[in-house]
Amino acid sequence: MKDILLVLPEIVLLCLAGLILIADLFVRPGQKWFTYACGIGALLWTALYVFVPFTPVGVVATQSAFSGLFVADGIATVLKIAMLLAAAIALAYSWTYLKKHGLDNGEYVALTLFGTLGMMVIASAASMLTAYLGLELLSLSMYALVALKRDDRIATEAAMKYFVLGALASGLLLFGMSIIYGATGSISLDGIAKAIAAPNKMAIALGLIFIAAGVAFKLGVVPFHMWVPDVYTGAPTAVTLFLGTAPKIAAFALAYRLFGNALVPAHADASLILAVIATLSVVLGNLIAVAQTNIKRMLAYSAIANMGFLLLGFVAGGKDGYAAALFYALAYAITGLVSFGILVLLSGRGIEFDNIEDLKGLNSRSPWFAFLMLLAMFSLAGIPPTVGFWAKLSVIEAIVNAGYTWIAVIAVMASLIGAFYYLRVVRAMYFSEPTDADVALPGAAATTLVSLNALAILALGAFPSAIMALCARALQN
């Protein structure tokens, strides 16, 4: 019974997702807003189940269930709430966009919910198998979401690419897991951590390489980043919005469970691999982003760079490093929701916002939306007083503390390059004359939501203490 109570949030979400899938059959095509409302409701309701210690899952108490397959601890709670909220917000932003593009069917909601369920499973994984299970549930949902616009050639191509490469990465990950299992004789993360001290070091290192490759693919970092720009650009913007936010938190969860829990004793080897991957993606991601004119593609390269920055927290390791990476993941999700959210909302009624050019003169048409986008851009660039600055600071502090001062210098120099292309967006919005096309502004509810979301960037930038403390506390045990 205790085990059931611990996985109650997942069970609730699964049931609700199934119910919504069936109920949607009875909703008329014109009434699909009902399904969306139910989807958002389901996510928030589940978040409540995670939040309220129905089961005694405080932020600190660690409990495991199902003979060590599943764990409910502080970090899982924080991650799950963040994932659920991010998914709910993404769903709320997407509605008008999907309706305009004729994608407003129930599958979208169901796939989002199943994907979120997969993320939650990853967050609570206590064994390699659980982690893999959650990952596959998430990935399969994502492949289908990207292919949702099935008559569109580019979207289909993106989905195909995503699927083939994703399957390969899953294979690599599984292969790495099996090597580790062979070397340690254990599938549970704790068991691996205990057994890894044993001498069979070569096998561990080999497994580590494959696991790092798989995780790097899911994070979308160099050299496993090729799918990111194509998928971000090819998928409908609403899907990109979802893809670019909540699954990033899940990718952090996966990396944390594998590197922060299971492979901690092999940190010296892992950090070597991760340092190379992370530094390369920070540099390359920022460099290539400079050349982009399509804003979705630019944000894709920005995501590569940002995920590289997040990985730097893993390079540093230790509680401080993981706390910094967690903070970075949360800050990135909040900012990503705003940047993609505004694109989705503005594309929802009028013209499609695909290129940086399309944002021209936004300030003279809607100063408020221009300001919100400005906040997101400066947060991504890491300029105070936004939350992005403190996230970068935490990671840099952790990495300097771990003795990698030179990597810190490279990372901040890459941020300088990054500032250039974020500023181009600001330049288009503020310094250019508006184009002829009409901008239809979103409704009051969506405007309020995105305003709160964007002002959170500023508020957390002015008072980052609470969220920093939360991240540190989540990693207490």
Next chain:
Amino acid sequence: MLLSLSIWVPIVGALAVMTTGRDKNSNLTRWIALIAAVAGFLVTIPLYTGFNPSSAALQFVENVPWIERYKIGYYLGVDGISMWFVLLNSFTTILVVIAGWVVIEKQPAQYFAAFLIMSGLINGAFAAADAMLFYVFFEAMLIPMYLIIGIWGGPNRLYAAIKFFLYTLLGSLLMLVALIYLYKATGGSFTIADFHKVPLAKTPQILLFVAFFLAFAVKVPMWPVHTWLPDAHVEAPTGGSVILAAITLKLGAYGFLRFILPIVPDASILLAPFVVTISLIAIVYIGFVALIQTDMKKLVAYSSISHMGFVTLGFFLFVGGQGSALGIEGGLMQMISHGFVSAAMFLCIGVMYDRVHSRNIADYGGVANVMPKFAALMMLFGMANAGLPGTSGFIGEFTVTLAAVKQGMFWTAACAGLALILGAAYTLWMYKRVIFGDIGNDHVAEMKDLSPREFWMLMLVAACVLGMGLYPAPFTEVMHKSVDALLLHVSHSKL
């Protein structure tokens, strides 16, 4: 409380300005902006009247924990070095609001709000006693300045805005790594006073020096990282040029005194000849560059770089000797004076630009015939820029040159003296070509003399320029203790 007010009154005022809407209600916008700027200045006055000049410690201290995780505090305080700059900045903000009064037609609410936010952030940077708080203010001010140059700037504003932003960011990002290194070295504190005390070996000191030096040298700007300044100045609207020249350049120089000298004293002494050399290059070479400019704003921009060379020169004359305190105080005086004089010069150019819409010297000539009042005032500012005794421009340059002689650095003093001649040459030659002679063309003939708004705006600065030139004691007497304490600190090796 006072320092908090000096930061937040303008920022809250800016929010109020922004609520007045876009191009409608321009009048309401202006008045609210003016009230906010004046209120922002009034709250800084008690900083001077209540200042205790016999103490070197930080005064008006506020210390509230802000980010416990890194022990970052909302820690404010001013000493004799920083106090005047808070006042200077708040005063300049009033000038900026008046200068943009009817001139700015495009989105005036955002314009005034950006300057008021700038004002608050700059006060924050001067008042911060916590390094991370300083950094946040220092960086955050890039955002409004970027928008000011980019939205209301000249034809080439896009290039200038991004150049300004990236140049400054380059320097400050290295400083960020340096701050984190010091955070580690102090065992977990971002308080600047703790940075002053921490012992550091030679190599880290030199690396830290380089990181800080890049951040502040870009801001000052020193040769050869000065190239953003002429672009930014030329393209920025009048108010932007005024704030840039009068205040933000001073932040760079302030960083030298607050961070570099006390944190890495041994590296500073070791590298002082290097800094003195590039300061001299700035003074002399940039002086020559200014001489050949055909664009008035560019000319004043280069003259700013040359004048700021005196400041860094004064700061790094300090190696022992009796001239050291004199050098630093001279540099500080030069900073304040240049705040007034460069603001005045840019305001004068703005006045002409608003009428003729050209910054080229060749497009003018004989302005004195149609604008006698203006010509008289600009004469005063031109003289101050050239360092005429009796104006504020004289005090700083004279003191720094004197300090160099006292230190036994005769050739340095000689070079600096040469710059005084150059300063007179480029300023007065420009003045002659623009103001004197026959009326150059029809545009000049149509120019109207100063409106009451412009007249009183320039009179306000003229009073400061003359007042400081004739009676500098109020400025210097608050500095002595802090400068002495600083020099005492620097004289103890950290190795």
